[in-house]
Amino acid sequence: MKKTIAVLLTILMLLGLTTGIAEEANQEPECEWNVLFYLCGTDLESNLGAATLNLAGIAEATANESVNMLIQTGGTKEWHTQDNIGVEVANDRLQRWAYGKDGFTLVEEAEDACMSHADTLSDFIKWAGENYPAKKNMLLLWDHGGGSLDGMIVDENYDRTIMPVYALERALRDGGVHFDLILTDMCLMASLEVCQAMAPYADYLAASEEVMAGDGTCYGKWVSYLYERPECSAVQLAKRVCDLTQQSYAEKDDKDTMGMFTMSVIDLSKTDALAAAFNAFILEVAGLTQNPEALYKYARATYYTENYMAREMYDLFDLAQRAIKGGISPKAAHAVQDAVEDAVVYNLRSSSHMYSHGLSVFNALNMDALTLDHFARTSKNAEHLAYLDCINPKWDAPDWVYEKTERLPELDRVNYLIKPTVSYSEDGSTAWLTMETGDAASVFLAYELMQKDAKSGVLYSLGTSGELEVEMDEETGAVKYAAGFDGTWPTLGGMPQYMEIADDTEEYVLYNIPVIYSDQVMQMRVKKDYPFMDEQGEVMQTQYEIQGIWNELDSHTGLPGRDVYPMSEIEGEKVSLCRVLYSSKLNKIADHLPTKEITLAKSMRIAPEKLPVGDYLMRFVVKDVFGNVHYTKDMFPVKWDGKRVTYPEAMKPQ
Numbered sequence: 001m002k003k004t005i006a007v008l009l010t011i012l013m014l015l016g017l018t019t020g021i022a023e024e025a026n027q028e029p030e031c032e033w034n035v036l037f038y039l040c041g042t043d044l045e046s047n048l049g050a051a052t053l054n055l056a057g058i059a060e061a062t063a064n065e066s067v068n069m070l071i072q073t074g075g076t077k078e079w080h081t082q083d084n085i086g087v088e089v090a091n092d093r094l095q096r097w098a099y100g101k102d103g104f105t106l107v108e109e110a111e112d113a114c115m116s117h118a119d120t121l122s123d124f125i126k127w128a129g130e131n132y133p134a135k136k137n138m139l140l141l142w143d144h145g146g147g148s149l150d151g152m153i154v155d156e157n158y159d160r161t162i163m164p165v166y167a168l169e170r171a172l173r174d175g176g177v178h179f180d181l182i183l184t185d186m187c188l189m190a191s192l193e194v195c196q197a198m199a200p201y202a203d204y205l206a207a208s209e210e211v212m213a214g215d216g217t218c219y220g221k222w223v224s225y226l227y228e229r230p231e232c233s234a235v236q237l238a239k240r241v242c243d244l245t246q247q248s249y250a251e252k253d254d255k256d257t258m259g260m261f262t263m264s265v266i267d268l269s270k271t272d273a274l275a276a277a278f279n280a281f282i283l284e285v286a287g288l289t290q291n292p293e294a295l296y297k298y299a300r301a302t303y304y305t306e307n308y309m310a311r312e313m314y315d316l317f318d319l320a321q322r323a324i325k326g327g328i329s330p331k332a333a334h335a336v337q338d339a340v341e342d343a344v345v346y347n348l349r350s351s352s353h354m355y356s357h358g359l360s361v362f363n364a365l366n367m368d369a370l371t372l373d374h375f376a377r378t379s380k381n382a383e384h385l386a387y388l389d390c391i392n393p394k395w396d397a398p399d400w401v402y403e404k405t406e407r408l409p410e411l412d413r414v415n416y417l418i419k420p421t422v423s424y425s426e427d428g429s430t431a432w433l434t435m436e437t438g439d440a441a442s443v444f445l446a447y448e449l450m451q452k453d454a455k456s457g458v459l460y461s462l463g464t465s466g467e468l469e470v471e472m473d474e475e476t477g478a479v480k481y482a483a484g485f486d487g488t489w490p491t492l493g494g495m496p497q498y499m500e501i502a503d504d505t506e507e508y509v510l511y512n513i514p515v516i517y518s519d520q521v522m523q524m525r526v527k528k529d530y531p532f533m534d535e536q537g538e539v540m541q542t543q544y545e546i547q548g549i550w551n552e553l554d555s556h557t558g559l560p561g562r563d564v565y566p567m568s569e570i571e572g573e574k575v576s577l578c579r580v581l582y583s584s585k586l587n588k589i590a591d592h593l594p595t596k597e598i599t600l601a602k603s604m605r606i607a608p609e610k611l612p613v614g615d616y617l618m619r620f621v622v623k624d625v626f627g628n629v630h631y632t633k634d635m636f637p638v639k640w641d642g643k644r645v646t647y648p649e650a651m652k653p654q
Contacts, residue, residue: 032230033067034134035223036177038124040115040143041076042156048563049080050214051142054185056085057219058099066230068132069099069223070107072124075115075143075155091157094120096127115143115155116163118171125175136180136234139202142216145186146559147313148193148362149375152186154559162559165378169197180234181206183241185216187560188313190264192271192278192361195343196380199271204345206238206265209315209360210308210353211550213257214562217241218248238265239346246348253568259527259547261350262308264358270343277339278361279383281320281332286387286408292415294327296440299625301326303443304506305363306355309560311627312364316340317357352508352527366627369395376401391626416441418630420622423480424650431636431647432480433468433620439479444623446501447483450582450635452615461582461589462489463499464621466509483618487640488608490526490544493598496611498580499526502552506530511544512552513606514592516576517565521592523552524575526606544606549575567602574599584635613642 045051051073058069072094073079079089087104089095094110113120125139144162145152151164163171172179179202184194190207198205221244226237242263249257288294302322306315320328320336344358362375365388372395376385382404389397390408418438424431433445449462467484489496492513502523503510507530512523529542549570551561576594583590598604617635624630639646 030133030135031066031068032135033226034128034132034137035067035069035140035226036125036128036138037069037071037140038115038121038142038153039071039073039075040153040155041073041079042143042154042160043076044143044214044562045076045080046078046156048214049084050216050562051076052080052084054142054216054219055081055087055104057221058223059085059103060220061223061227063100064227064230067226068128068134070128070132071097071099071104073097074112074120075153075157077156096124112157114158114161116153116158116161116167118163118167118174121153121163121168121171122174125171125177129175129177137177138181138183138234138237139177139179140183140185142185144559144562145184145189145212147188147309147360148191148378149312149364149371150559151378152184152189164374165194165197168194169201172198172201175201178202180204181238183207183217183238185212187211187562188309188360190262190266190359191313192274192316192359193378193380195266195268195271195359196275197378199268202268204234204238204265205268206241206263208261208263209313209356209358210260210262211560211564212562213249213564215248215257215564216245216562218244221248235265235345242346242348252566257548257564257566259350259352261348262353262356262358263348264344265346266359267343267345270339274336274339274343274359275381277332277335278316279381281323281328281336282381282384282387283405284328284332285323286383286390288327289387289390289411290409293440295416295625298323298326298328299441299443304504306353307363307503308360312362313360314363315353315356316359316361318355319361319363321355352510364627365391365625367392416624416626418442418622418624418628420620420630420632422620422632422636422649424647426650428646428648428650429644431483431618431638431650432471433483433622433632434473434478434480435622438622438624441624442622443625444504444621445481446621447485448619448621448631449485449489449638450617451496451611452617454614459582459584459617461498461580462496463511463580464501465499466501466504481620483620485618485638485645487610487642487645489611490606491609492604492606493577493596494609495577495596496609497606498578514578514580515549516578516592516594517549517570517573520551521578522549522561522563524549546604546606567600570600571602572599610642611640613640615639 041051073089074094081087081089093112096107098105098107143153151162153163154160181204182202184207190209222241225240288298306318317337317340320333324333340359347358349356382401385397385401386405386408391411419436421434423434446464446466448464451460468481471480497513500512502512509528511526515524525547527545548566550564577596578592579595581591616638618638619635620632622630637648
């Protein structure tokens with residue numbers, strides 16, 4: 001009997017073992033990598049075909065079973081894939097694709113849903129995690145990006161809805177997959193606040209502090225690398241994406257993109273230490289607010305910090321470095337720098353961003369209450385929000401902030417009031433900017449020039465110039481700033497150009513010149529280095545360098561534009577130069593009027609030339625320590641007779 005039972009048990013054990021082996025044999029083998037490509041096409045695809053370009057890059061790679069390339073498409077009114085890669089992508093529903101040996105295969109479809117909603121992204125992540133087992137996982141987010149404040153991913157089928165950073169965090173939480181790497185093929189995503197949202201759900205982030213060009217990362221090469229080297233780590237893959245992307249723009253002779261290029265790889269496990277160092281640093285900055293002279297010093301020391309897109313995002317390492325001269329303790333500043341160096345495992349920078357270190361932080365100080373409410377839903381840094389509360393009298397930080405840190409005394413704005421005025425030389429040859437109050441609170445000075453049409457009286461803006469000469473009033477000892485206008489202005493194609501200062505640094509000024517290209521107003525980006533001395537001590541004047549054309553702000557989304565056209569790519573094409581119509585009633589630019597059509601060429605030069613004889617208007621521009629812009633009260637007349645500049649107001653009886 002015992003022998004019979006033993007035999008039966010042995011048979012049952014063998015059957016169980018065999019069944020287990022059979023079940024194991026029937027399971028899908030775990031591949032090395034899942035790549036989840038969340039492709040929200042938006043106007044980048046409908047207008048530019050940029051998503052199709054990147055899919056075509058993937059199609060260059062020879063697929064194998066080591067990688068599951070999974071793609072979700074949606075968010076655009078028109079796809080260009082049929083004509084370019086032979087794949088028909090629907091614009092009225094969500095679709096999920098797999099790229100393999102047979103190319104792109106449609107796996108499943110669903111009713112249309114907003115790609116910028118957290119649930120749409122989390123559903124895609126869940127689906128991939130449940131159906132495609134892999135040893136390592138990568139999430140690729142593709143679309144517009146707007147940094148810590150504005151978020152990312154815009155669905156043009158749903159009123160251009162944008163996904164805030166806090167919604168991305170919820171999508172990652174609900175998706176239930178931990179990612180070895182997240183790659184953001186979007187603008188301005190390498191920030192502290194984005195890292196804090198991602199850190200619990202991913203190991204590494206590959207992103208750019210700056211605008212990411214429309215061509216994006218170099219898909220053809222890095223996807224091929226992944227198929228060929230599936231055993232690679234997340235860091236190896238991320239570094240390869242960065243290197244190959246930079247190389248691809250260099251090969252295209254894309255000076256515009258190469259000049260502004262940044263990309264970094266960030267270890268998200270270091271995020272908490274980084275945030276702690278930043279918050280300790282910002283508390284020291286907040287301690288300066290009750291001493292105007294101290295805050296002036298800090299603001300001036302940090303004004304030229306490496307920054308991105310309208311000075312909203314500052315490079316964190318460079319901010320800390322410059323803050324030491326602004327009165328912040330070396331201990332606090334070095335702690336931030338050490339934390340950045342520990343977190344950023346790889347960093348690529350460019351000629352126009354030599355002080356980029358791979359990680360930025362939101363630093364705008366002049367936002368309205370609604371905007372700060374929005375940012376407070378993203379930021380996890382109580383000390384930073386308390387500082388913003390302190391310097392913004394019309395905004396109150398949420399209650400949770402003061403459960404974690406102390407409330408700071410409110411800033412006394414009286415000490416920071418700026419009142420710029422105008423004075424003239426007795427002979428009327430010079431106009432000076434003087435300050436009734438707030439000279440010490442100013443960080444940037446310029447003058448704006450308007451051209452007045454003699455017949456119609458219409459005003460055309462010629463933009464701004466930072467060429468002011470500092471003088472000392474002999475009688476009062478006060479500092480005054482003389483407008484450096486000499487009757488000349490930067491000219492292209494025989495026509496004076498509207499010169500908008502897009503960025504001013506210690507080494508160069510970056511201008512935007514509006515042109516009409518592809519039936520829309522875009523910006524010709526022009527760089528001018530500051531004069532320097534040669535080895536013999538001679539001052540060398542530098543030229544204006546045309547770098548390319550781009551859409552600074554996407555007209556559909558308000559986020560940074562990604563349609564960048566280097567001169568090497570568009571040479572020989574036509575653009576229309578514009579006159580910029582200024583509305584004195586609205587006190588802003590009213591329209592861009594196309595005038596002269598020119599053919600683009602690398603040999604084109606912008607150079608100062610004499611303006612037409614006639615009447616002009618001028619006003620001074622002052623930016624304060626908080627980024628607020630102030631103008632002299634009224635525009636004052638300027639007369640140019642072809643030889644001499646005079647200011648008629650100086651001749652009026654006082």
